[in-house]
Amino acid sequence: MIERVRGGDTDTYAVLVRRYAADARRAAVVAGVGADAEDITQAAFVKAYQNLTRFRDGAAFRPWLLRIVVNEARNAIRADRRRRAAAERLAWLGGVPADDGDPADVAVHDDTRSVLRAALRELPETQRQVVVCRYILDLDEQESATVLGWPRGTVKSRLHRALRQLRARLDGEEPAEREAEHGR
Incomplete structure (x- = not known):
């Protein structure tokens, strides 16, 4: 047959x-x-x-x-x-609650999301782009490099710097203070 x-x-x-x-x-x-x-x-x-x-x-x-x-x-x-994971990430960043949970949880969620969105806006454009590719669009390093038109090593280094700056901002420090504290 x-x-x-x-x-x-x-x-x-x-x-x-x-x-x-x-x-x-x-x-x-x-x-x-x-x-x-x-x-x-x-x-x-x-x-x-x-x-x-x-x-x-x-x-x-x-x-x-x-x-x-x-x-x-x-x-x-x-x-x-x-x-579904991408939709949840986008909802989290975009102002749409992922579910209709406890109002207190929604308020904390909204506050956290607002702080993170503000911290993302403060990043230099290239760092914001790489964070969006990796964590919002859920692309791996090579896919991010292709989308952004950068070498993979550039994606890695810019992502590292972006995450370091985000961490510092979310901890309430200026990135320069944090780098000096860690001897960088």
């Missing part, structure tokens, strides 16, 4: 889809995607079709397909986790 599909027979692939769709949906649900199982299943079938050249002749199609389903589910779960 796979050889026919590789040869362009999409009707044969439709047979494979019908045969294994229920198993693929179950695998997606078991992998933890819940309501997104149908979307993950469809994405997995598309990916399987696009990668049929990698399918080993004589191997069983079902386990190969289910492996793709599980990988797609894991990727979707990771992406969702990253999206």
Whole structure:
């Protein structure tokens, strides 16, 4: 069957889809995607079709397909986790409370956020940019370097200086005082 599909027979692939769709949906649900199982299943079938050249002749199609389903589910779960974490960080900095908790907690949260936002505004532009890339956009060092158009070492050194200045400001010190205190 796979050889026919590789040869362009999409009707044969439709047979494979019908045969294994229920198993693929179950695998997606078991992998933890819940309501997104149908979307993950469809994405997995598309990916399987696009990668049929990698399918080993004589191997069983079902386990190969289910492996793709599980990988797609894991990727979707990771992406969702990253999206939620970024949304929480943006809400924290942007003035939108992450939840409707205790009013006292919300007040402390608002005060802390205001202090941090003020400290971020006081940073030089290049340091603010690197902090935003690393901690607001959740980019790693290499991704930040690509976005900012800087060498990775520049990202590291500017981030280090920015965090040192933020720490000093949040502790109520001037950055120069803190550096002198630590012999820098």
